[in-house]
Amino acid sequence: MTTMTTTTTTTVLQASGVTMRFGGLTAVRSVDLTVNSGEIVGLIGPNGAGKTTFFNCLTGLYVPTEGTVAYKGTVLPAKPHLVTDAGIARTFQNIRLFANMTVLENVLVGRHTRTKEGLWSALLRGPGFKRAEAASHARAMELLEFVGLAHKADHLSRNLPYGEQRKLEIARALASEPGLLLLDEPTAGMNPQETRAAEELVFAIRDQGIAILVIEHDMRFIFNLCDRVAVLVQGEKLVEGSSETVQADERVIAAYLGTPFEGAPGAAEVAEVEAAEAHQEAATPLSDTPPDTPHDEEDSAPRATGPEGTAK
Numbered sequence: 001m002t003t004m005t006t007t008t009t010t011t012v013l014q015a016s017g018v019t020m021r022f023g024g025l026t027a028v029r030s031v032d033l034t035v036n037s038g039e040i041v042g043l044i045g046p047n048g049a050g051k052t053t054f055f056n057c058l059t060g061l062y063v064p065t066e067g068t069v070a071y072k073g074t075v076l077p078a079k080p081h082l083v084t085d086a087g088i089a090r091t092f093q094n095i096r097l098f099a100n101m102t103v104l105e106n107v108l109v110g111r112h113t114r115t116k117e118g119l120w121s122a123l124l125r126g127p128g129f130k131r132a133e134a135a136s137h138a139r140a141m142e143l144l145e146f147v148g149l150a151h152k153a154d155h156l157s158r159n160l161p162y163g164e165q166r167k168l169e170i171a172r173a174l175a176s177e178p179g180l181l182l183l184d185e186p187t188a189g190m191n192p193q194e195t196r197a198a199e200e201l202v203f204a205i206r207d208q209g210i211a212i213l214v215i216e217h218d219m220r221f222i223f224n225l226c227d228r229v230a231v232l233v234q235g236e237k238l239v240e241g242s243s244e245t246v247q248a249d250e251r252v253i254a255a256y257l258g259t260p261f262e263g264a265p266g267a268a269e270v271a272e273v274e275a276a277e278a279h280q281e282a283a284t285p286l287s288d289t290p291p292d293t294p295h296d297e298e299d300s301a302p303r304a305t306g307p308e309g310t311a312k
């Protein structure tokens, strides 16, 4: 007799109409994104496209100007600790470890949302607290084993090489027992071997039943890894689909190369500004602009929008 196993897909993350404005700048504009159980979803886009801002909206660091973020069907409050409690964990583009704590202690810090022992129990170090402490310690060691850092449990985290610090960040995020893990540029600064190892680690995390949303500039990593890829350009979702679909989409290629294309997000605004400039030029007497004025290269170069967010 054969038994049939059916796997049901559930929606883990549902972001609906998420918009984030900073004064006059719309960093994220009406973005919808879904991550289902068992999925690895990639979020890509040129520098300044709004990827990290979107992550910050998902994790409660920013209160979106508009839109909602739901985790397993429940709309989340925009409070980072409540988002972690609900089941979403993240890593940061700029590594944020406690440099003077050991590797093990860093993971134990990540467990605090899942440790229910109260203050008195901790102060009195009663049997309940000791049991919880032992369980936390065992789980933290298991996670270090999982990411390949158990042998460095007693090392200070600041003494780890860069690639291992990134692994430790992942172990710490996993310590909150999430159902969804958000990775912000997990391979930044890694060499090719470390990047391949990170790829394996992400697959292994997914195999443990944790859905993953990952921002990454390394396209090979993204296209190898992801079941689905969403492309943000100037704060808007331009394309979403399989790696093959996204790779073949000429709008994505144009967005990365900086070539304008019809219907590009922001194209209407650019056209409006150009028209206004042309109008102003026409109204300006020619004698104001000496013909031999040197052309300012910097002004015409496309600007790479630098990381100005508070939570990179």
Ligand SMILES: Nc1ncnc2c1ncn2[C@@H]1O[C@H](COP(=O)(O)OP(=O)(O)OP(=O)(O)O)[C@@H](O)[C@H]1O
Binding pocket: 022, 025, 027, 045, 046, 047, 048, 049, 050, 051, 052, 053, 054, 305, 306, 307, 308, 309, 310
């Ligand atoms: N706290 C902030 N205040 C004002 N503007 C911000 C803030 N955070 C981000 N921005 C702006 O929002 C836009 C999107 O930035 P964001 O960092 O989200 O892009 P990104 O896609 O993550 O870029 P990168 O790939 O370079 O990390 C940029 O123009 C940026 O300058």
